[in-house]
Amino acid sequence: MTLDVVVLAAGKGTRMYSSTPKVLHRLGGRPLLRHVIDTARCLNPSRIIVVYGHGGEQVPGAFPEEGIRFVLQDPQLGTGHAVQQALPCITAEQVLVLYGDVPLTRPETLLCISAEQPGLGLVTAELPDPAGYGRIVRDASGQLLRIVEERDATADEKAIREINTGILAAPTAKLREWLQELRNENSQGEYYLTDVVARAVAEGVRVHTVQPAHAWEILGVNSKLQLAQLERTFQDQRAAQLMARGVTLADPARIDVRGELNCGQDVVIDVNCIFEGKVTLGDGVSIGPSCWLKDVTIEAGANILPFCHLEGAHIGPASRVGPYARMRSGTRLAARAHVGNFVETKNAALGEGSKANHLSYLGDATIGRDVNIGAGTITCNYDGANKHQTVIEDEAFIGSDSQLVAPVTIGKGATVGAGSTVSRDAPPGELTVSRAKQVTVKGWKRPVKKSRTS
Numbered sequence: 001m002t003l004d005v006v007v008l009a010a011g012k013g014t015r016m017y018s019s020t021p022k023v024l025h026r027l028g029g030r031p032l033l034r035h036v037i038d039t040a041r042c043l044n045p046s047r048i049i050v051v052y053g054h055g056g057e058q059v060p061g062a063f064p065e066e067g068i069r070f071v072l073q074d075p076q077l078g079t080g081h082a083v084q085q086a087l088p089c090i091t092a093e094q095v096l097v098l099y100g101d102v103p104l105t106r107p108e109t110l111l112c113i114s115a116e117q118p119g120l121g122l123v124t125a126e127l128p129d130p131a132g133y134g135r136i137v138r139d140a141s142g143q144l145l146r147i148v149e150e151r152d153a154t155a156d157e158k159a160i161r162e163i164n165t166g167i168l169a170a171p172t173a174k175l176r177e178w179l180q181e182l183r184n185e186n187s188q189g190e191y192y193l194t195d196v197v198a199r200a201v202a203e204g205v206r207v208h209t210v211q212p213a214h215a216w217e218i219l220g221v222n223s224k225l226q227l228a229q230l231e232r233t234f235q236d237q238r239a240a241q242l243m244a245r246g247v248t249l250a251d252p253a254r255i256d257v258r259g260e261l262n263c264g265q266d267v268v269i270d271v272n273c274i275f276e277g278k279v280t281l282g283d284g285v286s287i288g289p290s291c292w293l294k295d296v297t298i299e300a301g302a303n304i305l306p307f308c309h310l311e312g313a314h315i316g317p318a319s320r321v322g323p324y325a326r327m328r329s330g331t332r333l334a335a336r337a338h339v340g341n342f343v344e345t346k347n348a349a350l351g352e353g354s355k356a357n358h359l360s361y362l363g364d365a366t367i368g369r370d371v372n373i374g375a376g377t378i379t380c381n382y383d384g385a386n387k388h389q390t391v392i393e394d395e396a397f398i399g400s401d402s403q404l405v406a407p408v409t410i411g412k413g414a415t416v417g418a419g420s421t422v423s424r425d426a427p428p429g430e431l432t433v434s435r436a437k438q439v440t441v442k443g444w445k446r447p448v449k450k451s452r453t454s
Contacts, residue, residue, distance in 0.1 A: 002092035003114060004172070005040040008082045009033055009100030010053030010073040015223040021055025023100035024062055025227055028234045029258020029276055031062060032221060035103035042107035043114060046092045050100070051082045078190030079166065080182045087176060095175055097168045097193065102220045104234060105167065109217055112210040114169040119206030120197065121169035125218050126161050126211065133163035134194055136209070144207045147194040151187050164194055165218040174205065242269075250289075264300065288322065299335075313345075316352075334369070347387075348379075351394065364406065365390040374400035374418060381406045393428065 013022025023033035033050070040048050052059040053073040060070040073085045083097060096114045098105070105123075113121030122144075124136050134149045135157050147164045148157050170178075178196035186192065200207055212218055216233045220226070238261075239252035247267045249255055254271040261275045264283035273287055277295035281287070285298050288306035298304065298315040305322030312329030315321060319333045323341050330347035333339065337350040340357035348362040356362060356373035364381040366389065367373070377398050379390040388406035392398065396410045399418030410416060411428030419435050426432040 001094050003043060003045045003094050003096060004047045004049060004090045004092035005043065005045045005096045005098060006083055006086045006090070007033070007036055007040065007048065007050045007098045007100050008079060009036075009050050009059060010076050010082055011101065012054040012076075013101070013222065016221075016227075017224070021052075021059055022221065023052075024055070024058060025221065026258075027103050027221075027227065027231055028238070032103045033059070033063070033100040036098050036100050036105075037063065037068065039105060039107055039110070040096075040098060043096070043110060045096070047089065049086045049089045051086050053082075078184070078188070079193035080179060080191035080195065083175075083193055084179050084182075084191070087179065090172055093172055095170055095172050097166070097170075099166055099220060101222070102165070102167070102218060104219065104230065104237075105212070105217045106214075109210065109212045110167070110169075113167070113208070119171075119208060120174075120200045122197070122207065122209045123165045123167040123218065124162050124209045124211055125165055125215060127163055127215070128161070130158075130161050130163045134166075135160040136162040136164055138162075143201075144197065144209060145201055146198040149186070149188075149192060149194065166193070167218070168193065168196075170196070170200075174200070174203075259294075270306070282317070291322075295329075362390075364388065365392065367392045368394035368396070368412070370395045372397045374398050374402065376401040377404070378402075379404050379406060 009023040011022055016022050016025065024031045027035060037048060047069060048067065049069045049071060051071050051073050053076045069089045071085045071089060073082045094114065096110065109123060113123060132150060134147045135153055137145045137148055137157060139145055150158065178199040181199060182191045182195055184191050197207060219230055221230060235256055238257040239249055239255055242263060243249055245263065246265055247263045247269060250270045255269060256274045259275060259277045261279050263281045266284045267281045269287045270289040272290045274292045279293050280297045282298060282300035284301045286303045288304055290306055291304055291308045294311040296310045296313050299317040301318040302315045303320045307324045308322040309326045313327040313331040316333045316335045316337060318335055319337045321339050325339050326344040328346035331345040332349040334350060334352040336353045338355040338357055339345060343356050343360045346363045348365040350367045351369035351371065353369055354367050354371040358375035360373055360377045362379050364387050365379045371392050380403055381387050381390060390404050390406045391409040393410060393412040395413045397415045399416050399420065401419045402416050403421045405421065405423040408422060409425045411426055413429040414426045415431045416422055416426060417431060417433035420432065421434050422432060
């Protein structure tokens with residue numbers, strides 16, 4: 001049976017108090033709507049149709065990839081009206097309706113109502129506090145009769161704890177008929193999608209319900225508080241998945257995964273670390289506390305010490321970085337390389353066994369193997385208009401407080417004396433020094449502060 005997925009994402013999100021459309025607020029580093037779309041893709045639908053409204057073109061503009069149809073709902077006249085706008089795009093035999101602000105529903109739950117199931121399928125849930133949700137009304141035998149919105153419910157109906165999540169699967173042909181029969185005779189003057197349930201019951205169509213394994217699967221976001229609570233739930237689930245695969249987390253409550261984190265065996269992650277984009281940690285990698293990593297690959301046995309900031313870098317096996325190192329895009333460390341405290345790199349490659357242990361900036365540099373970079377060394381790579389390359393060949397030694405003015409090459413085995421400014425190539429195997437002559441002024445006296453008069 002073919003399946004189309006309709007995602008309702010037109011809500012304003014008044015309680016978010018933000019100019020950003022609600023479905024574009026981020027959970028785990030990605031928009032709420034991205035989570036829903038990714039879940040929908042797991043079901044292999046023929047088409048995903050997103051109904052948007054508030055925020056205008058911001059919503060479709062955030063998802064330019066092919067395969068998603070965007071349909072504008074203007075004005076917004078309820079969930080039933082929203083699905084009506086999507087009908088011209090629906091071609092599959094069955095329709096699944098999801099919500100752009102309910103990001104954590106598992107594909108397994110959705111398969112239970114959408115996979116080869118006849119009739120109408122609903123996801124419902126039993127909540128200790130059902131306030132704010134539509135209630136599931138059943139007859140004495142337990143058969144579902146209808147769904148009543150809380151604002152239209154009687155006192156007895158409000159006491160019902162089984163709620164409607166809004167997630168619904170239905171045969172396309174029947175859904176078209178039921179949507180045409182919707183009326184807006186309610187307190188809000190809206191066309192409720194939930195009213196199709198009463199239509200199905202009246203026609204004798206089988207209505208089956210499924211409850212998710214976890215309550216958090218059906219939780220939506222209507223405020224910044226709810227977003228923060230769901231963020232913590234999401235991170236708890238990611239932490240549990242990591243530990244199930246053998247990762248050691250110093251404190252599972254103090255890790256934030258805002259992208260894709262892939263770990264080998266015996267990986268150890270200390271507290272307050274943030275992972276964004278795609279991060280890969282090889283076997284035996286250790287990440288110290290309070291590190292931020294984005295789009296980074298770290299090979300086996302490498303050690304990232306505390307308070308490091310790594311983005312777009314590739315760290316070789318058994319290397320050591322930090323503490324307090326910043327490695328920017330294009331940085332590549334070979335095996336056993338060391339980059340230490342308060343060192344910044346960008347578009348720099350350090351060869352096997354090379355070291356820059358203190359207080360340096362290495363930009364647009366190619367550094368060979370077994371090179372020692374002294375404290376305070378700077379590659380002067382920018383002339384105010386263009387970037388230039390510095391090449392430091394194997395086994396060179398760069399003394400402390402040196403400035404290498406690019407473009408420049410330091411030959412194999414060369415030594416640059418401390419405090420030198422090198423603006424021409426340094427020959428291999430030789431000592432290059434560039435310093436002002438040292439002068440001692442005899443009899444010189446330091447200035448003395450003048451005494452203050454009252």
